[in-house]
Amino acid sequence: MAEMRIPFFKPSIDDSDIEAVAESLRSGWLTSGPNVKELERELAEYCGATYVNAVNSATAALHLALCAWDIGPGDEVIAPVYTFSATANVVIHTGATPVLVDVRDSDANIDPEAIERAITPRTKVIIPVDFAGEPCQMDAILDIAQRHRLKVLTDAAHSVGSDYRGKPVGSMGDATAFSFYATKNMTTGEGGALATNDQALSDRARVLTLHGITKDGWNRYAAGGTWRYDIAEFGFKDNLTDLAASLGRRQLKRLDGFNERRAQVVQRYFANLRDEEHVILPGFDEANHRAWHLFMIRIKNEQSPVQRDEVIDQLAARGIQTSVHFIPLHYFTAYQKLERWQKGDFPVAERIFEGAISLPLFPDMTDDEVDEVCHALREILHPA
Numbered sequence: 001m002a003e004m005r006i007p008f009f010k011p012s013i014d015d016s017d018i019e020a021v022a023e024s025l026r027s028g029w030l031t032s033g034p035n036v037k038e039l040e041r042e043l044a045e046y047c048g049a050t051y052v053n054a055v056n057s058a059t060a061a062l063h064l065a066l067c068a069w070d071i072g073p074g075d076e077v078i079a080p081v082y083t084f085s086a087t088a089n090v091v092i093h094t095g096a097t098p099v100l101v102d103v104r105d106s107d108a109n110i111d112p113e114a115i116e117r118a119i120t121p122r123t124k125v126i127i128p129v130d131f132a133g134e135p136c137q138m139d140a141i142l143d144i145a146q147r148h149r150l151k152v153l154t155d156a157a158h159s160v161g162s163d164y165r166g167k168p169v170g171s172m173g174d175a176t177a178f179s180f181y182a183t184k185n186m187t188t189g190e191g192g193a194l195a196t197n198d199q200a201l202s203d204r205a206r207v208l209t210l211h212g213i214t215k216d217g218w219n220r221y222a223a224g225g226t227w228r229y230d231i232a233e234f235g236f237k238d239n240l241t242d243l244a245a246s247l248g249r250r251q252l253k254r255l256d257g258f259n260e261r262r263a264q265v266v267q268r269y270f271a272n273l274r275d276e277e278h279v280i281l282p283g284f285d286e287a288n289h290r291a292w293h294l295f296m297i298r299i300k301n302e303q304s305p306v307q308r309d310e311v312i313d314q315l316a317a318r319g320i321q322t323s324v325h326f327i328p329l330h331y332f333t334a335y336q337k338l339e340r341w342q343k344g345d346f347p348v349a350e351r352i353f354e355g356a357i358s359l360p361l362f363p364d365m366t367d368d369e370v371d372e373v374c375h376a377l378r379e380i381l382h383p384a
């Protein structure tokens with residue numbers, strides 16, 4: 001394979017990030033401690049949530065919220081079929097049943113009408129996923145949730161820094177899960193957070209995060225801490241380290257700048273590709289101020305002389321790395337084994353997937369790199 005001159009993604013790590021982690025190392029406090037507490041406070045302020053629990057992934061945040069609500073066998077949780085598998089895997093891990101629904105053609109976000117149709121007396125939670133950073137239709141989803149007395153747990157792995165009609169993602173619904181994975185809009189390497197306005201949820205999730213210990217682990221070793229602790233219930237090991245949190249605090253300070261540059265890159269993609277007849281550009285709602293996590297175009301396979309898979313290969317041959325978000329969940333072996341879904345069940349998600357290509361997008365991407373990707377794409381789509 002050709003060397004990837006333009007990667008799909010590159011984390012933006014500067015000297016201040018490195019110094020923050022070095023400082024954390026020098027402090028001698030490596031696991032969850034003061035940096036975790038500060039990250040939680042700063043993120044809560046940033047996203048308008050009353051409580052934030054920093055954890056080691058968005059997957060953990062989603063799982064902890066479901067467990068803290070006692071979601072389990074007999075319960076149903078509605079999630080979009082067009083997402084990363086973590087969104088629905090965690091439902092399986094609780095023993096509950098994931099009920100997959102289709103998405104909207106315009107933005108690949110969960111379709112509120114499909115949610116409504118999927119509700120049964122067993123439904124307990126809706127997990128909307130803010131695909132590529134675009135907030136879901138929260139007014140409609142919260143209205144459905146209120147009418148049917150359901151919880152809303154937003155998978156905001158892509159949308160840290162997004163606003164939905166002036167409300168920050170993290171401030172709406174019952175809980176929100178953020179991801180700080182290496183490719184995300186801000187990173188701690190691996191990491192995530194659960195944001196909520198519900199103290200009971202935050203408190204129970206905190207106990208479940210660390211084995212079920214009733215006192216924060218780091219309190220045990222603080223001045224005045226005691227060796228005594230209780231295991232109140234059977235918890236997990238999902239805490240974030242202070243090393244990671246020290247990076248997260250720096251990245252959070254830089255997040256608005258990252259998202260601004262991402263938006264500039266996206267604008268340049270739009271300007272470059274506006275007239276390209278063989279692609280569909282991503283839809284978005286102007287009423288939102290969104291963070292762009294992905295720039296996903298769709299190749300119009302039925303009219304384009306070159307199909308999606310071939311476009312990806314030819315871009316790679318020119319040193320341009322891309323990705324596909326997402327393979328619909330019902331295509332995966334583990335989901336097929338559940339014998340609940342078949343190809344054809346989710347026509348919109350399936351159609352989107354057929355043409356989907358996520359183009360390179362990261363804060364340090366230059367205008368020349370954007371132009372090169374677009375130039376290559378146009379040449380590939382219009383062979384001589």
Ligand SMILES: Cc1ncc(COP(=O)(O)O)c(C=O)c1O
Pocket residue numbers: 056057058059060083084086087129155157158178179180181191192
């Ligand atoms: C939509 C979505 N949800 C959840 C996750 C899981 O995030 P994490 O790796 O932090 O667990 C991802 C990660 O790629 C994602 O894209």
